[in-house]
Amino acid sequence: MKQKYIVMNKTDNCATALEDIKKGEEIDYSDIKFKIKQEIPLGHKFALIDIKSGNEVRKYGQVIGLATQNIFKGEWIHTHNIISHYLKEVVNQ
Amino acid sequence: MNEEFMGYERPKNKVGIRNKIAIIPSVLCVNHIAERIAAKIDQAVAIRHPLGCGQFGPDFNNTLRTLAGLGSNPNIYGVVVIGLGCENLKSKVLAKNIKRSKKPVEFFDVQDIKGGSIAAIEHGIKIASRLRDEADELVREPFDFSNLTLGLECGGSDSISGITANPAIGIVSDKIVQLGGTSILPEFTEWIGTEHILIDRAVNQEVATKIHETLTGFIDHLKNIGIDFLGVQPTPGNIEGGLSTIEEKSLGNIAKSGKAPIQGLIDYSESPKTKGLWLMLEPGLDVESMTGLAAAGANIILMTTGRGSPCGNPIAPVIKLCGNPKTCEWMDRDIDIDASKMLTGEATMEEMAEIIWKKLKLTCNGQTTHSELLGFNDLAIWRNSASPFQYMHCK
Numbered sequence: 001m002k003q004k005y006i007v008m009n010k011t012d013n014c015a016t017a018l019e020d021i022k023k024g025e026e027i028d029y030s031d032i033k034f035k036i037k038q039e040i041p042l043g044h045k046f047a048l049i050d051i052k053s054g055n056e057v058r059k060y061g062q063v064i065g066l067a068t069q070n071i072f073k074g075e076w077i078h079t080h081n082i083i084s085h086y087l088k089e090v091v092n093q
Numbered sequence: 094m095n096e097e098f099m100g101y102e103r104p105k106n107k108v109g110i111r112n113k114i115a116i117i118p119s120v121l122c123v124n125h126i127a128e129r130i131a132a133k134i135d136q137a138v139a140i141r142h143p144l145g146c147g148q149f150g151p152d153f154n155n156t157l158r159t160l161a162g163l164g165s166n167p168n169i170y171g172v173v174v175i176g177l178g179c180e181n182l183k184s185k186v187l188a189k190n191i192k193r194s195k196k197p198v199e200f201f202d203v204q205d206i207k208g209g210s211i212a213a214i215e216h217g218i219k220i221a222s223r224l225r226d227e228a229d230e231l232v233r234e235p236f237d238f239s240n241l242t243l244g245l246e247c248g249g250s251d252s253i254s255g256i257t258a259n260p261a262i263g264i265v266s267d268k269i270v271q272l273g274g275t276s277i278l279p280e281f282t283e284w285i286g287t288e289h290i291l292i293d294r295a296v297n298q299e300v301a302t303k304i305h306e307t308l309t310g311f312i313d314h315l316k317n318i319g320i321d322f323l324g325v326q327p328t329p330g331n332i333e334g335g336l337s338t339i340e341e342k343s344l345g346n347i348a349k350s351g352k353a354p355i356q357g358l359i360d361y362s363e364s365p366k367t368k369g370l371w372l373m374l375e376p377g378l379d380v381e382s383m384t385g386l387a388a389a390g391a392n393i394i395l396m397t398t399g400r401g402s403p404c405g406n407p408i409a410p411v412i413k414l415c416g417n418p419k420t421c422e423w424m425d426r427d428i429d430i431d432a433s434k435m436l437t438g439e440a441t442m443e444e445m446a447e448i449i450w451k452k453l454k455l456t457c458n459g460q461t462t463h464s465e466l467l468g469f470n471d472l473a474i475w476r477n478s479a480s481p482f483q484y485m486h487c488k
Contacts, residue, residue: 002438006256016256016335018436042436043252043335060260060348062290064341077337084338086286087323 007048009061014045014077016059021046027074038076045077057082096272098457099233100240100392101170104195108240109167110392110457112231113138113408114224116173116217117164119187120145120180123203126210127175130217134225138407140164142474146180151478157182159362159474161190162388164198166408170228171197173220175213178204197224233459239273239368241457244386244394244409245349246279248379251399252334255345257416257445258397258432264446265395265453266370267351276350276370277359277386280377283346284308285323286339291347291372294355303358307374349397361475362388374477379404381475383411393456395449403427404471405464410456413463414449429462 005015007029015029021040026033029048040046045059051071056063065082075081100108114137116127124141131139140163144156164172164187172191176184188200199220203213245266247254266276284291288308295301315322326339336342356369362385365371373389375382379402383394387408394411396402401424405411415421418433425431430452434440440448456462 008256008260018256018438041335043256045335045337059341060344062287062340062344064344065338078335079332079337082337084286084340086338086340 008059011061012058013049013051014047014057014059016045017042034074037072037074040076047071047073047075047077049073096238097235098238098241098454100236100457101231102234103167107167108236109169111168111410112136112170112228113168114171114221114228115140115164115169116175116221117160117187118145119174119176119182119184122177122180123175126203126213126217129214130173130221133218134221137221138470140407140472142472144474145182147482148181148480152476152480153182155361155476155478156474157187157190159384159388160187162362162364162390163408164191165194166387166390168392168408171224173217173224174198174200175217176200176202178202197227237272238269241269242275242277242391243269244277244383244391246379246382246386246394247346247349247397248404249398249400249402251417252331252336253416253436254397254399255348257435258414259345259348261432261442261445261449262349262395262397262414263351264443265449266349267353268450270353270370273368275365275368277365277373277389277391278347278350278370279373279375279382279385280346281308281311281374282377283343286343287347291355296354296356300355300357304372307358359389361385361477364390375475380471380473383409384472384474393453401427403464403469405469407470407472410462411464412452412456427463
């Protein structure tokens, strides 16, 4: 069966869409069921669990950025709600 | 089951997967002569390049190291070095450097041959045809993968590569390392944002410090020359494709190197000092990168391309993988492995890694890649040091 999304590492709190996923589609990940809250284009990410503002967003088992607002499971994750931890902490020191 | 491939034994415990003759001009003035000679000899490659004269100091050393590395690559049986006679990268010096590999190396200068270019071409053909005879006496023998050096490359990337083909290549790279072989990750511009991860994977503190200081030095250098590299990363195209931060983009790139510990950081075209995974300093331009990998001793290169690339290498076969279904269809004669099967659900990550592994073995055993079939021998040398003629403009 075609997988709609991929989770790169089991410690990740986001998944990446392998096709355009429509708003309202049911996701059943590790027995957690939720609905997709916005359109998620191919290659874009959505939250697998609720992520509080300021907390880490993880992909590949690594931190890819910090949430700039509360992100709820099923929500689209992109530049509008996460920022680079690297640019914030490492480069601008 | 013991994993083996069929290769050619070379001096100093090296193993090649091709049995080529390299015709290497020490200077650009004799490129045509090298090409005419290579055209007449089966499995001969001319290493066309634009350098070899007017170079000094580190810039000169970089060219010498790269050309010598290409000649020393175990996929090459023997080498004919051709000079003009008046250049500063002497054919004799280049030949001497390649002779450290203990393989057959001949050299001559065109200005020493009575009869000019035409006589020089004839002279070169005679030498190269004798080397070809010798090379043809060798037969392929079984070797384990501790004898193989793999290069990891990506070019013309899209947002799919980082979640499909790259991590699948990472599994293959880890397998090579587990089997005692060597793997090299170039393209330092696409490590930026993941330094902390690379440092964590370093085998010791010395390697960690070298990685940290090299990359910090790059960011400082950019600031000094007024380029805001990080301010434009990820690019608008990356963002459209779904990449949100520089960390995410670079993680997709370094996924090609799997999870193996990092043995060290080598300069462009420098050979790894031990087996295992190595980082190579190189700024992420495909042809320069693959030239550096071949000069460092890579037998074979795995290259991910999302948008499609025709590039090949004269010495190391390049296996191209693509995760984008449209590119796989439109450029099917350029792409060797259709990794879009991961998007369509026909293959899992592990199944794709198995497909790559099988193709890698077949290619090692002699199957030609698509860029080899087309004879795409792309070559470019990264100039990472100032030449006296740079920064010179009319007042």
